[in-house]
Amino acid sequence: MNISGNTVFIPGSTSGIGLALALALHERGNTVIVGGRRADVLERIAAEHPGIDTVRIDTTDPESITAAARTVLAHHPDLNVLVTMAGIMKVEDWTAPETFLATAEATVTTNVLGPIRLIAAFVEHLRTRPDATIMTVSSGLAFAPLRVTPSYNASKAAIHMLSESLRLQLADTSVKVVELVPPSVRTALLSGQETNELAMPLEAYVNETVALLEAEPEAKEILVERVKFLRHGESRGDYDQVVQALNSSDPHAE
Template sequence: MNITGNTVFIPGATSGIGLALAERLVAAGNTVIVGGRRQERLDEIARTHPGIDTVRIDTADAASISEVTREVISRHPGLNTLIAMAGVMRVEDWREGSAVLATAEETVTTNVLGPLRLIAALLPHLQRQPEATIMTVSSGLAFVPLRATPTYNATKAAIHMFSESLRLQLEGTSVAVVELEPPSVATDLLPGQRESSFAMPLEEFADEVMAILREQPDATEIQVERVGFLRHAEARGDYAETVRALNAADPH
């Protein structure tokens, strides 16, 4: 992925990783549009980041995705990069049976159907661009499960395999598929995660991601050093030990 001269749409970028990357992409010479559900956050971003355009979108709502993607293309016909950032992470206990189902369904809708619907809506436009990029966002938990978040783990594993498959289908086209695989990062994805000593500082994570994109423009998986512990556990041959270590450190 070339990190300058693009027009980048990042749904789910009103805080955390998405906003940190949006700020850096603008500084690198890109046009950036961030999307989110909370209008007050969008208004604040518009005030404090005059180089960032904003749009209200609910990536859990198929109609919102259809309407807003058309609007973004109309406002920014040079759009050539999608970063499907929006996601939710919920603690679940499946021993509670059907009580957990609503939370699981919400997680699947946001984390799987949201990115798939965004990609389906924007891919025809992206394929008409000389160079384009789809960046999906999985997780280190796509490769090693955290006991407390079964559905989140599963959705990120699904995004990983979808990214691998989509890359195969788009081989030879103008559209590259890049997968961002964060470790635990100090954001508000889970209560208390921002203060966790286990989480990677947000600014450090975003800086390392940008360095990887700059130094490895052909990379298909964006892995900061800290996520390698999870991403390569099976290849190292210590998967079971890594599962135990991860869950021993989990405060939930």
């Protein structure tokens, strides 16, 4: 995708990677619409960052997605980029079914059904634009599992394969499919991650991501250097060692 001159909707961008990316894209000359569930947070973002638009959306609720899509397209008919950012990550213990099932179901609803419903709500419009992008958000954990987050790992693997498949189906249209593949980043996505020295600093991650988007406008995957260890373990032939290293070094794996 081009790094400037777009109209970008980012549901799930009121904090963490989503908000940081929204601000970075806004600074690069894009019109940015931030989506989130909490009206008070959206109001604060709009007040602190003039020029950024906001819309309330709950990506776990199909009706909320439909309503938000109508609002966004009514106010921004030139929308040409959708970033399916919203996601949750929870620790689960699958040896105790009564403790993990609700969390697993919520993870799939947010991380898999949410992006599917968002893309369904916008893809017809995006196909009318001369240069459009759907940016999905998977994870390094789509390619090497963290032991304590089975549903998150699986949900991001699903997003990776969804991205691959959509790219094939949309190949003859004006819509590009770009997969953002973050490593562990210092955000509140998982308890303790904000201060985890093993996680990549948020500003560094977004800066490198934006630089890659600018340098590689035709890229199918956006891979910062930090995530390549996880992403390419299988192709390098050291997948087992990658999984072992990941689960021995991450404090959540204890």
